[in-house]
Amino acid sequence: MPDGVGAAAPFERLAIVGLGLIGASIALGARASGAAATVVGTDASADVLRRAGELALCDEIADDLGDAVRGADLVILCVPVGVCGALARDLAPHLAPGAILSDAGSVKEAVVREVSPHLPAGAVFVPAHPIAGTERSGPEAGFAALFHGRWCVLTPPPGTDEAAVARVRAFWERLGSQVETMDAAHHDLVLAVTSHLPHLIAYNIVGTAADLEAVTQSEVIKFSAGGFRDFTRIAASDPTMWRDVFLHNREAVLEMLGRFNEDLAALARAIRWGDGDALHRFFARTGEIRRGVVTSGQDTPEPDFGRRRGEDGPPPA
Amino acid sequence: MPDGVGAAAPFERLAIVGLGLIGASIALGARASGAAATVVGTDASADVLRRAGELALCDEIADDLGDAVRGADLVILCVPVGVCGALARDLAPHLAPGAILSDAGSVKEAVVREVSPHLPAGAVFVPAHPIAGTERSGPEAGFAALFHGRWCVLTPPPGTDEAAVARVRAFWERLGSQVETMDAAHHDLVLAVTSHLPHLIAYNIVGTAADLEAVTQSEVIKFSAGGFRDFTRIAASDPTMWRDVFLHNREAVLEMLGRFNEDLAALARAIRWGDGDALHRFFARTGEIRRGVVTSGQDTPEPDFGRRRGEDGPPPA
Numbered sequence: 061m062p063d064g065v066g067a068a069a070p071f072e073r074l075a076i077v078g079l080g081l082i083g084a085s086i087a088l089g090a091r092a093s094g095a096a097a098t099v100v101g102t103d104a105s106a107d108v109l110r111r112a113g114e115l116a117l118c119d120e121i122a123d124d125l126g127d128a129v130r131g132a133d134l135v136i137l138c139v140p141v142g143v144c145g146a147l148a149r150d151l152a153p154h155l156a157p158g159a160i161l162s163d164a165g166s167v168k169e170a171v172v173r174e175v176s177p178h179l180p181a182g183a184v185f186v187p188a189h190p191i192a193g194t195e196r197s198g199p200e201a202g203f204a205a206l207f208h209g210r211w212c213v214l215t216p217p218p219g220t221d222e223a224a225v226a227r228v229r230a231f232w233e234r235l236g237s238q239v240e241t242m243d244a245a246h247h248d249l250v251l252a253v254t255s256h257l258p259h260l261i262a263y264n265i266v267g268t269a270a271d272l273e274a275v276t277q278s279e280v281i282k283f284s285a286g287g288f289r290d291f292t293r294i295a296a297s298d299p300t301m302w303r304d305v306f307l308h309n310r311e312a313v314l315e316m317l318g319r320f321n322e323d324l325a326a327l328a329r330a331i332r333w334g335d336g337d338a339l340h341r342f343f344a345r346t347g348e349i350r351r352g353v354v355t356s357g358q359d360t361p362e363p364d365f366g367r368r369r370g371e372d373g374p375p376p377a
Numbered sequence: 378m379p380d381g382v383g384a385a386a387p388f389e390r391l392a393i394v395g396l397g398l399i400g401a402s403i404a405l406g407a408r409a410s411g412a413a414a415t416v417v418g419t420d421a422s423a424d425v426l427r428r429a430g431e432l433a434l435c436d437e438i439a440d441d442l443g444d445a446v447r448g449a450d451l452v453i454l455c456v457p458v459g460v461c462g463a464l465a466r467d468l469a470p471h472l473a474p475g476a477i478l479s480d481a482g483s484v485k486e487a488v489v490r491e492v493s494p495h496l497p498a499g500a501v502f503v504p505a506h507p508i509a510g511t512e513r514s515g516p517e518a519g520f521a522a523l524f525h526g527r528w529c530v531l532t533p534p535p536g537t538d539e540a541a542v543a544r545v546r547a548f549w550e551r552l553g554s555q556v557e558t559m560d561a562a563h564h565d566l567v568l569a570v571t572s573h574l575p576h577l578i579a580y581n582i583v584g585t586a587a588d589l590e591a592v593t594q595s596e597v598i599k600f601s602a603g604g605f606r607d608f609t610r611i612a613a614s615d616p617t618m619w620r621d622v623f624l625h626n627r628e629a630v631l632e633m634l635g636r637f638n639e640d641l642a643a644l645a646r647a648i649r650w651g652d653g654d655a656l657h658r659f660f661a662r663t664g665e666i667r668r669g670v671v672t673s674g675q676d677t678p679e680p681d682f683g684r685r686r687g688e689d690g691p692p693p694a
Contacts, residue, residue, distance in 0.1 A: 191603050194680030253586050255603025266663040268637045269570050279567050281669040286508050286572025289676045296667035299660035306648045320585045331623045343616035346583040350613035352598040359606045363511030
């Protein structure tokens with residue numbers, strides 16, 4: 061545990077709104093780490109509430125949004141970014157004085173714009189984005205270690221109460237994350253490159269493959285180990301979450317997509333004209349970024365991500 | 378071990394030309410499984426030969442191509458597809474009568490076209506493509522289990538000696554692969570979708586990210602867990618191998634890239650005009666392909682490919 065963690069007191073009562081992969085993992089992580097004394101969870105879906113109850117994710121389950129947030133000193137919205145504004149409006153009258161409202165959305169400028177107007181006097185909004193996830197969805201997908209060693213980005217608007225920001229930072233550090241603070245617009249640009257565009261591309265290529273008439277879907281699946289399977293994992297993520305990401309980070313995504321398309325056109329031209337030197341130059345320069353990803357701890361160095369291959373699997377790095 | 382394996386006698390002497398990831402893995406797999414009594418390896422690089430010797434990958438190391446293939450009843454070219462033709466020409470005079478020549482190239486029509494003219498009378502060419510690999514290169518990257526549970530596609534031209542095809546099939550089955558036979562042109566189309574296009578896209582997005590001025594490379598690396606890291610692994614593959622793949626499967630790759638671009642333009646349009654229904658529809662239909670990839674054994678069902686997250690990692694599927 062890094063120095064200074066625990067300096068800020070844990071929260072008394074954490075309310076989690078939305079019990080999917082992220083909400084369930086925060087509930088489990090907060091309870092396992094003692095980041096909150098009591099965790100209450102709620103969800104718009106009665107089915108999700110029932111499953112969350114069976115999994116005992118939270119200390120309390122509330123089927124009413126007002127009941128869930130009443131008396132909480134930290135409320136985290138773990139929902140698609142498109143509904144954050146409406147939820148903030150609905151829960152605002154029930155927020156305790158001095159409560160901190162936060163979220164876990166993958167887009168920050170739009171969420172700040174849509175949530176802030178509903179914030180009652182005395183409450184503080186500290187937008188957050190834990191950069192962690194798997195291709196799974198729903199409360200069953202949650203696990204306490206999801207945030208271990210991952211980054212959580214806070215994007216407090218100028219003038220946000222610094223003590224509240226420090227408490228949210230300490231919360232995420234207790235869950236095992238490293239925390240960084242940045243401007244919301246810059247966050248959205250960085251994530252457009254490192255997350256939103258990769259997802260768009262992965263969804264697209266899987267869709268292209270699904271439409272082919274000359275190659276059957278069974279062939280695509282059978283021979284997917286040549287690279288395609290990695291895209292299918294990314295393209296198995298929650299469709300509602302991703303629809304909202306693209307609708308709410310439109311400018312940055314379209315800007316990055318424009319650059320991607322220019323580069324791809326240049327590669328296509330090199331292929332068409334047989335320019336092997338250009339292709340080799342392009343393919344050779346990306347290895348350094350890979351080494352950075354591995355040495356910075358954002359991926360395992362094992363070949364194929366350590367996919368299990370039996371006892372006589374790949375050698376360790 | 379499936380029925381029928383071992384029905385064809387193992388090879389007496391296997392010569393492996395090129396001791397990178399694939400050649401080294403074939404050497405180790407053939408020795409571990411008894412698919413060949415003696416394995417001799419050669420490589421154009423003196424440095425690779427020295428490392429292969431230190432690793433004891435083969436029973437014999439030959440620094441001369443003629444010495445390597447002389448007396449071999451199976452010769453496998455494990456080199457970038459662009460040099461298969463020249464190597465076939467150079468080794469042809471040294472091939473034993475009745476020898477089988479094979480390869481491991483990711484493109485088949487061009488290799489058949491470039492290798493066949495050099496084949497001496499009495500020798501048989503059985504083109505093969507083991508669909509397996511990792512992002513690593515070089516003899517140190519090899520491991521015997523690389524081909525376990527993976528597909529190996531044979532593309533013998535019409536009229537190829539059936540006994541020779543059966544022996545190569547049995548060889549790959551001994552190394553743990555499932556074997557499929559198909560037309561070379563169809564292979565190249567299928568692989569353009571499931572492997573070549575995914576690699577092109579991955580190289581391209583990593584290159585786009587590397588060029589950004591507003592986002593530093595360290596930010597791209599730091600926040601890569603949002604999807605980007607999966608592309609960096611694919612884009613860390615051997616540049617020479619991939620240059621040759623694109624130069625030798627040009628038509629199929631450009632055709633698939635054209636379809637990909639049309640689909641991507643439609644997605645971009647939906648983002649620009651805020652068409653959430655179209656986005657959701659598109660994102661929802663790719664999950665079925667993911668389930669197929671997992672149930673067919675071409676990927677692990679564990680979230681994040683079972684990337685190790687400490688003892689309290691993701692729950693099993």
